[in-house]
Amino acid sequence: MTEENTRSEPPQSITIKAYYKGYSVLLTMKDPKADPQPLIERAIYAIDWIDGQRDFKPNWKQEAPPTPPKAPKPDQGQCPVNHAELPIMTVKKEGANKGRTFQACPKCNYFKWIT
DSSP, X not given: OOHHHHOXXXXXXXXXXXXXXXXXXXXXXXXXXSXXXXXXXXXXXXXXXXXXXXXXXXXXSSOOOOOOOOOOOOOGGGOSSOGGGOOOEEOOSSSTTTXXXXXXXXXXXXXXXXX
């Protein structure tokens, strides 16, 4: 094999940003030689369909609704898990604590280093 045959090139793509009826559309084509017309037509069709729905009312000024708050974790004294029977786990992530063992409860904030 020659050196020329062993070199690989990164995949190429083209992204087109367009606006149609107030919508921002990003069209990405993995093949730069491909014809963008079919993608553009599909995007126009989808926006026209959305725009024609009577129940669809976009609200451009309002942000997404906030996520509901998570339920508070129980105190260690109220936790239904027996902490003495928790499995012993080992830190695998690189760093100062790698190899240390610990116990942790998924239901409350209990955490204990073993070694």
